[in-house]
Amino acid sequence: MSTKTLLVVLAAGALLAGCGGQVGQNDNSGNGATPANKNLELVLGVKNEPFYISLQCGAQAAAKAAGYTINTQAPDQFDPTLQGPIVTALGAKKPAGLLIAPTDDKTMAPQMKQIKDSGTKVVEVDTALQDTSIAASSISSDNTKGGELAAQTMAKLTSGKTGSVLVLDTKAGTSTTAARAKGFEEELKKVAPNLKSAGIQFTDNEPSVAAQKVTAAISSTPDLIGVFATNLNSGEGAATGLRSGGKVGQVQLVGFDASPSEVEGLKSGAFQALIAQDPGTIGKAGVEQAIAAIEGKSVQRNISAPLIALTKDDMTTKSEFFYKTKC
Structure with missing residues (x-):
């Protein structure tokens, strides 16, 4: 069996807990200045799923390293009718950035566009919309x-x-x-x-x-x-x-x-x-791209993460690809 890691271009996450913070004003002027608002929101695809927990762990570590706070939410089921209201409610919080795994590639577009139009930088992690004009960056496996x-x-x-x-x-x-x-x-x-x-x-x-x-x-x-x-x-x-x-x-x-x-x-x-997949890398890259967009720096529209085939014979040597149940 092939165990070759495939690095791929990405087109396109689940715990409620995350790091909170005071909400300031967005500074998306594009001049590279340090923004007053350094609050990020991560909206995953569904709660308590190891893939999304691993993604959250990567995002939290990257946000902490960059001096940003990140709060994580997720619906009880992978369902746009449950995820949509979470995103809509974020409009009142005015986060600097939103990282999201949209649960439908069409249905979630209006809510995501609304928060983008309010000044929040949007980055897709894992899944993506068909409409490529809303997110600044998309991070997922190919x-x-x-x-x-x-x-x-x-x-x-x-x-x-x-x-x-x-x-x-x-x-x-x-x-x-x-x-x-x-x-x-x-x-x-x-x-x-x-x-x-x-x-x-x-x-x-x-x-x-x-x-x-x-x-x-x-x-x-x-x-x-x-x-x-x-x-x-x-x-x-x-x-x-x-x-x-x-x-x-x-x-x-x-x-x-x-x-x-x-x-x-x-x-x-x-x-x-x-x-x-490597969900931790997806979460880390999502935060990095969101911060770049917030701070007016160069943003990469599509980013790659590894995929690898695991078998019983080689799994112990590739345990870094095992998903987590907590950070």
Whole structure:
């Protein structure tokens, strides 16, 4: 299996606690002067998810190092109807910068534009809007490349055997997972013509739904040989579905992310591979770009972070890619 780290250009996070501070006036004059307002807000995709906790840890460390404060909020579910009001309420606080993982690539645009128009610098972390005019910078993995890496990994795991492969996506309109699913399907056609797609199923970002989808696929697709889960909730649910169906190890499971439960699953054989991101680096870069925008310095529109394939054989040497549950 390839364990080559892929550095990729990014297109596009979950605890409530963060560092607070007094709110001053925005100083976005672009002259490079130290601003009076050094308060940042981080709005993640969902609470208590290890990927977003790791992202928050990286953001907090970078903000502290730069002398900024950062407050973190997140909705209870990955849902724009829950995330939107959080962003709208930030208008009264007038933060200098907003780092956000938008939960829908269209629906979140009005709220994000409103806070941008109030003078707050907006930076996207992990996910991104289709409208590229709102954020000053977007930081995320190249999710298409991540899907391609997953397909290459699946091809090696199945070793030329024939069969069908199911893809588990989260919610329609989630830019990151949609790109992973598309990259996987297109690359699989190139590198493994012996494998055929069993389609893309949406899980609503719920492990229980992912488990149900896998259980159903085991019954409806006798030649099911692989499952690609595009995020940690889908991966955790897929592992549960394979256990329920008695197919652990027979159906190759490639997950995306490296949550504690997924890492444990890789050790136990529930997963055969994980495509890990580096959320801490995404959070750190997001803060750095937000501060650059606030202080009138040069801002990079798209930034890269690493992706890496993990297997049971090499995971202990790459533990820095394991996601955190607390900072």
